Amino acid sequence: MTGQEPAPGPGVACAGPGTPARSVSLLSARPVRLVLCLAPVLLAGGWAVTNRPVLDEGIRRLVSADPRWLSAGVGFTCLSWVAASCVRQGALPGRLPPGLLLASQFAAGAANHVLPGGLGAHAVTLRFLRARGVPLDRATASIGLYSLAxxxxRTLVLLVFLAVSPAWRRLGELVPDGRLLMPAAVAGGVLAVAGLLLMVVRPLRRPVAGLARSALADARAVHSRPCRVFALWxxxxxxxxxxxxxxxxxxxxxxxxxxxxxxxxxxxVAGSTAGAVPAPGGLAVDAALVxxxxxxxxxxxxxxATVIGYRVLTDWLPLLPAALVLSALIRAKAL
Known part of the structure; x- marks a missing residue:
């Protein structure tokens, strides 16, 4: 016994006398959590200010529209979040809390205005699954299965409508002859380069192979349960x-x-362009839809006017509530 205090080991915070190290770490993490909570609200406010003319025009037309049909549109919008929650649950063998899952899908709409191609919703869902104790490989595999399903x-439903609706003949006027050759060539080149990289680069091949094995195992587990199959598809x-x-x-x-x-x-048809053009907020889809x-x-x-009203109803009006829900989920450590 020398009477000297042992020196703190590496990675241990040097707290003051009587101050636990955990309290110091909580104090340092509090500003970060505050920024994460306020960021969705600030982004929603900034987006509304920069897009105020478009927002005012859409709201003006919606005010003069038939309120009964708009109420039905609000109901369909709410059903879209329920359907997304069903697919998310169906893509995972384990059970998720229904209320928090629905809240996370509602909040994911605010994140989609910042990141393109649905990446915002996937990021929110990934954090939600990790907070529920789902391993990273299984959470990533469920997002892949969700995207695939x-x-x-969508392709199956599109083919059905193309088969039963005579209006498909007018779709040829949208794309002149030869214009699809370049996107097809680019897509083929990207797939070829990705396949070559997976075959040549071993550090890249190993995690991808492990993720594929986990995804296949979860897909088999999901499709062995009828309730998951019904929810997913x-x-x-x-x-x-x-x-x-x-x-x-x-x-x-x-x-x-x-x-x-x-x-x-x-x-x-317009929704099928969402993955081809990486534009946040559905801007490319809106142009194709008009x-x-x-x-x-x-x-x-x-x-x-219809597309503006549709976007107001599905994205712009829920934007601030979704941002508030996202902040609340972050504060509650559900994300």
């Missing part, structure tokens, strides 16, 4: 239909003048 179901089929239902309700409230099957087909509605016979002014 969503795109496959039923929700994936319902998502594009309820989104098209919102668009059809907004169009009916503004006098779009197109039957619902053509509006649904226009929504499916173009498709006009090709189906709608007046350009009415088609533009």
């Amino acid at each position: 969503k795109s496959s179901a 039923g929700g994936a089929v319902a998502m594009p239909l309820v989104q098209a239902g919102t668009l059809a309700c907004v169009g009916a409230s503004l006098g779009l003048g197109l039957p619902w099957e053509q509006v649904t087909l226009a929504s499916l 173009w498709t509605l006009v090709a189906f016979g709608s007046l350009p002014a009415v088609a533009t």
Whole structure:
């Protein structure tokens, strides 16, 4: 016994006399958590200020629209979050708390205005799954299965509507001959380069192979349970239909003048461009949607007003509440 205090080991905070090291770490983490809580609200406010003319125009047209059809559109919008929650649950073998899962999908809409291609929603969902104790490889595999089921179901629904609707003949006017060759060549080149990298670079091949094995194991586990299969594929089929239902309700409230099957087909065709153009907030989809509605016979002014009203109803009005829910989930350490 020398009477001297042992020196603190590496990684141990040197707290003052009587101050636990854990209190020091909590104090240092508090500003970071405060920034994370306020960031969604500040981003939502900044987006509203920069897009105020578009927001005012959409709200002005919605005020003069038929409120009964708009109420139905609000109902379809709420169903889209329920459908997304079903797909998220169906892509994971373990059970998630339904209320928090629905809240996370509602909050994910605010993150999608910052990151393109649905990455914001995936990031929120990944943090939610990790907070629920889901391992990183399983959480990542569930996001991959979610994306695969969503795109496959949308393609299936699109093919069904192309088969039953005669309006598909007008889609040829949207893309002139030869214009699809360049995107197809670029997509093929990207896939070829990715495959070559996986075969040559061993440090890259090992984690990808492990992730693929985990994804296949979870996919087998999910498809061995009928309730998960129904949630995964039923929700994936319902998502594009309820989104098209919102668009059809907004169009009916503004006098779009197109039957619902053509509006649904226009929504499916425009939605398929979301992954091709990495633009946050659905800007590329909106442009394609206006173009498709006009090709189906709608007046350009009415088609533009319908898309603006659709975006106000599905994205802009829920933006601030979704940002507040996102901040609340971060404060509650659910993300």
